[in-house]
Amino acid sequence: MTITLADARIVTPEGVHDGWLTIEDGRISHVGRGTAPGPGHALGGRYVVPGFVDIHNHGGAGGSFPTGDQEQAGRIASLHARHGTTTLVASLVTASLDDLTRATSSLADLCEDGVLAGIHFEGPYISKARCGAHDPALLREPSVREFRRLLAAGRGHVRMLTIAAELPGALDTIRDAAAAGVIAALGHSDAGYEQTIAGIEAGARVATHLYNAMPQLGHRDPGPIAALLEDGRVTVELVNDGVHVHPAMLRLALRTAGPGRTALITDAMAAAGAGDGSYDLGPLKVNVVDGVARLANGDAAGSIAGSTLTMDAAFRRAVRELGLSLSEAAEVTSLTPARVLGLDDRLGSVSAGRQADLVVLTEDLEVAGVMRRGTWITEP
Ligand SMILES: [Zn+2]
Known part of the structure; x- marks a missing residue:
C-alpha cells in the first residue's frame, strides 16, 4: 500500500519546500516539490519534519x-x-x-x-x-x-x-x-x-x-x-x-x-x-x-x-x-x-529511502500527526 501526503511543507536538511511524499512498506519512497501527481492525504500546508x-x-x-x-x-x-x-x-x-x-x-x-x-x-x-x-x-x-x-x-x-x-x-x-x-x-x-x-x-x-x-x-x-x-x-x-x-x-x-x-x-x-x-x-x-x-x-x-x-x-x-x-x-x-546512534543512514531526515518516521506540525509547531515506520500513531 502506498500512502501519499500532499500539500505539505517539507523540512529537509537543505531547507523547507512545498511538496508531497509517498510512503511504501514503512519507508519514504519519493519526496517531490509542488503538487502531488495523484490523490493523497492533504496536509493543508502543515510542516513535515523527521521523527x-x-x-x-x-x-x-x-x-x-x-x-x-x-x-x-x-x-x-x-x-x-x-x-x-x-x-x-x-x-x-x-x-x-x-x-x-x-x-x-x-x-x-x-x-x-x-x-x-x-x-x-x-x-x-x-x-x-x-x-x-x-x-x-x-x-x-x-x-x-x-x-x-x-x-x-x-x-x-x-x-x-x-x-x-x-x-x-x-x-x-x-x-x-x-x-x-x-x-x-x-x-x-x-x-x-x-x-x-x-x-x-x-x-x-x-x-x-x-x-x-x-x-x-x-x-x-x-x-x-x-x-x-x-x-x-x-x-x-x-x-x-x-x-x-x-x-x-x-x-x-x-x-x-x-x-x-x-x-x-x-x-x-x-x-x-x-x-x-x-x-x-x-x-x-x-x-x-x-x-x-x-x-x-x-x-x-x-x-x-x-x-x-x-x-x-x-x-x-x-x-x-x-x-x-x-x-x-x-x-x-x-x-x-x-x-x-549510527542510524543516520536510516533515520533523521525526510528523504527517499529513509524510514517513514514523520511528525506533522502546525504553523505554531504543535504536533498534528505522528507516523512511525509508515503507520500513523496519530493521524493528522
Ligand atoms: Zn538523565
Missing part, C-alpha cells in the same frame, strides 16, 4: 524505565511517540548491580520488539561530587569485567554508557565500551579539561547533558565543557527545557558545536505528560512542582532530577528561544541524535 530521536529519557506518563517494568516502558514510549519521538533510548539511573541487570534484561525485550532503540546506563560509574539525582551510596568504580556483565544482560541493546573520565578504571572502561560498539558519554563528572580530553582520546564521543552535573566554564580553568565543545568528534546533549540551562548558554554551545554536533534530549522522568506530584527516579524520591523535578530529600535535596520535557516542546523552544531554522531544529532533534 524525533531522544537518546536520553528516563520516563513519562507516570512510568519510569529504571523500574524495568515492561508495561510502564510501553506507556512511556507511547506518550513520547504522541509527542513525536519515534526513536527512543531508555536511560537507567544508578542502582544496585542486581537491579540494573534485571531492568536491562527486561528492557532488552522491548528493544528486540522495536519499541525501544536501546538502553543507556547513566550510572553507576559517575562522580560522587556530581551525582545529581543518582543515589551516592550506589556509585561504583568503573570495572571492565563488571561492565561486560551488564552488557551481557542487555543482549546487544546497551547503546550508551555515561561515565566520569576521572574515576580509576574509567579510561579502560571507555576503551572497552567503544570497542564493544557502546557509545561512551562523559558526564556526571568532576573531571578537568585535561582529564576530559583523556576521556575523549580513550573513545568517548558524547557529552551527557552538557553544563549539568559537571564543573562550569572558567576563563583560566576551562574544565570539561570547553574540552567537549571544542572537539569535533564529540556530540553534546542539551536539555532545552528553560530550567536545566539558560538559553544564552544553549545558544553559546550551539554556536560552538553547531547543529551537526548538538543533540537535544529530554532527560524526561515519570512526570512528563503526567503532571505535578511525587515520583520515583530509580531509588530516589522526586517532587515535581510547576513541571520542575527536584530531589525530595537527602544531601542533594533540591537538585534538578530530570525534566518533564517532551521533544516537540524542545523543538519549539529551539526555534523560538535559540533562533534555529526549522531545518536546524530538525537536525538537533533528529538527524544528529540518529548519527550518534
Whole structure:
C-alpha cells in the first residue's frame, strides 16, 4: 500500500519546500516539490519534519524505565511517540548491580520488539561530587569485567554508557565500551579539561547533558565543557527545557558545536505528560512542582532530577528561544541524535529511502500527526 501526503511543507536538511511524499512498506519512497501527481492525504500546508530521536529519557506518563517494568516502558514510549519521538533510548539511573541487570534484561525485550532503540546506563560509574539525582551510596568504580556483565544482560541493546573520565578504571572502561560498539558519554563528572580530553582520546564521543552535573566554564580553568565543545568528534546533549540551562548558554554551545554536533534530549522522568506530584527516579524520591523535578530529600535535596520535557516542546523552544531554522531544529532533534546512534543512514531526515518516521506540525509547531515506520500513531 502506498500512502501519499500532499500539500505539505517539507523540512529537509537543505531547507523547507512545498511538496508531497509517498510512503511504501514503512519507508519514504519519493519526496517531490509542488503538487502531488495523484490523490493523497492533504496536509493543508502543515510542516513535515523527521521523527524525533531522544537518546536520553528516563520516563513519562507516570512510568519510569529504571523500574524495568515492561508495561510502564510501553506507556512511556507511547506518550513520547504522541509527542513525536519515534526513536527512543531508555536511560537507567544508578542502582544496585542486581537491579540494573534485571531492568536491562527486561528492557532488552522491548528493544528486540522495536519499541525501544536501546538502553543507556547513566550510572553507576559517575562522580560522587556530581551525582545529581543518582543515589551516592550506589556509585561504583568503573570495572571492565563488571561492565561486560551488564552488557551481557542487555543482549546487544546497551547503546550508551555515561561515565566520569576521572574515576580509576574509567579510561579502560571507555576503551572497552567503544570497542564493544557502546557509545561512551562523559558526564556526571568532576573531571578537568585535561582529564576530559583523556576521556575523549580513550573513545568517548558524547557529552551527557552538557553544563549539568559537571564543573562550569572558567576563563583560566576551562574544565570539561570547553574540552567537549571544542572537539569535533564529540556530540553534546542539551536539555532545552528553560530550567536545566539558560538559553544564552544553549545558544553559546550551539554556536560552538553547531547543529551537526548538538543533540537535544529530554532527560524526561515519570512526570512528563503526567503532571505535578511525587515520583520515583530509580531509588530516589522526586517532587515535581510547576513541571520542575527536584530531589525530595537527602544531601542533594533540591537538585534538578530530570525534566518533564517532551521533544516537540524542545523543538519549539529551539526555534523560538535559540533562533534555529526549522531545518536546524530538525537536525538537533533528529538527524544528529540518529548519527550518534549510527542510524543516520536510516533515520533523521525526510528523504527517499529513509524510514517513514514523520511528525506533522502546525504553523505554531504543535504536533498534528505522528507516523512511525509508515503507520500513523496519530493521524493528522
Ligand atoms: Zn538523565
